[in-house]
Amino acid sequence: DTGVSQNPRHKITKRGQNVTFRCDPISEHNRLYWYRQTLGQGPEFLTYFQNEAQLEKSRLLSDRFSAERPKGSFSTLEIQRTEQGDSAMYLCASSAGETQYFGPGTRLLVL
Amino acid sequence: EDQVTQSPEALRLQEGESSSLNCSYTVSGLRGLFWYRQDPGKGPEFLFTLYSAGEEKEKERLKATLTKKESFLHITAPKPEDSATYLCAVPWGGQNFVFGPGTRLSVLP
Numbered sequence: 001d002t003g004v005s006q007n008p009r010h011k012i013t014k015r016g017q018n019v020t021f022r023c024d025p026i027s028e029h030n031r032l033y034w035y036r037q038t039l040g041q042g043p044e045f046l047t048y049f050q051n052e053a054q055l056e057k058s059r060l061l062s063d064r065f066s067a068e069r070p071k072g073s074f075s076t077l078e079i080q081r082t083e084q085g086d087s088a089m090y091l092c093a094s095s096a097g098e099t100q101y102f103g104p105g106t107r108l109l110v111l
Numbered sequence: 112e113d114q115v116t117q118s119p120e121a122l123r124l125q126e127g128e129s130s131s132l133n134c135s136y137t138v139s140g141l142r143g144l145f146w147y148r149q150d151p152g153k154g155p156e157f158l159f160t161l162y163s164a165g166e167e168k169e170k171e172r173l174k175a176t177l178t179k180k181e182s183f184l185h186i187t188a189p190k191p192e193d194s195a196t197y198l199c200a201v202p203w204g205g206q207n208f209v210f211g212p213g214t215r216l217s218v219l220p
Contacts, residue, residue: 004154031206042115042198042210043155056205091154098143100208102154 002026004103006092012109013082020078021106025094032075033100034067035091043091049075082110114138115201117211124189124218132184132214134199144182146175147198149213155198189218 005024013019025032030051035043046065048056051072064082069075079086087110093100118133136144143162147155159168161177168175172193174185184197196213203209 033206033208035210040212042200042212045207045209048206050206056207058207093154098202099145099157099160101157102147105152105154107152 004092004094004101006090006103006106008106009104010107010109012111014111015082015084017082018078018080019082019108020076021090021092021108023075023077023092023094023103025074025092026096026101029094029096029101030072031095031100032069033093033095034075034077035093037089037091037105038087046077079108082108084110086110114203114209115199115211117197117199117214119214120212121215122217124186124216126190126218126220127188129185129187129189131186132197132216133181134184134211135181136199136201137180138201138203138209142202144177145200145208146182146184147200149196149198151196158197186216189216191218191220194218 007022032049034046037043046058047067049069052069064080067077089105089107091105093102114137116135143160145160146158149155159175164179166177172187176183194217196215198210198213200208200210
C-alpha cells in the first residue's frame with residue numbers, strides 16, 4: 001500500500017496529558033497537511049508543510065499544538081496539555097500538486 | 112462569513128433515484144474546487160477537481176459541474192454503496208483549504 005498512513009489510529013488520553021501523532025505521506029509528495037475534523041463537520045485546516053518547512057498555520061491553532069516534518073519525510077503533530085475540546089479526528093494529507101490525498105486519520109478521545 | 116456551504120445537509124434516496132448535491136463558495140479567484148467522498152471512520156477519498164466555470168467531470172454514477180459561484184455533484188441511478196458523506200473544498204489563500212460541512216447521502220435498497 002503506497003497511500004498516506006497515520007499512527008496510531010486511535011488514542012485515548014486523560015486531560016492534561018501530551019499526545020503525539022505520526023503521518024507518513026506518499027513518498028514522492030513534498031506537501032503535507034494536517035486537519036482536524038469533528039463529528040458532522042468538514043475537515044478544518046491546521047497547518048501545511050512544503051518539504052521540511054512549515055509554511056502555514058491556522059490562526060485558530062492553539063500554541064499547545066506543534067507540528068514538525070524533519071527531513072521533509074514523515075510528520076508529527078503534538079498536542080500538549082490536552083483538553084476535552086481536543087477530542088476529534090486528526091487527518092493528514094499529502095500532495096504533489098493541488099490534489100490532496102488523505103490518510104485514515106487518528107481518532108483522539110480526551111477523558 | 113461562510114466560505115463554503117453545502118446543501119442539503121442530509122439526503123435519503125431510494126436506489127435508482129437520481130439527485131444533485133450543491134456546494135456554494137464565496138472565494139474569488141478560484142484555484143480549483145475539489146470533491147471528496149468520506150465513509151464513516153475513514154479519511155476523505157478524492158473524487159474530482161474542477162477549475163473553470165462550465166467544466167464537467169464524470170466517474171461512474173457521479174458527475175461534477177462548476178459555475179462561477181457553485182458546484183453540483185449529480186448522482187445518477189445511485190446504489191447503496193454510494194452512501195457516504197460528500198465534501199467539497201476550495202483553496203483559500205495559500206494552501207489553506209476550506210471544506211464545506213458535507214452532505215450525508217443515504218441510498219436505500
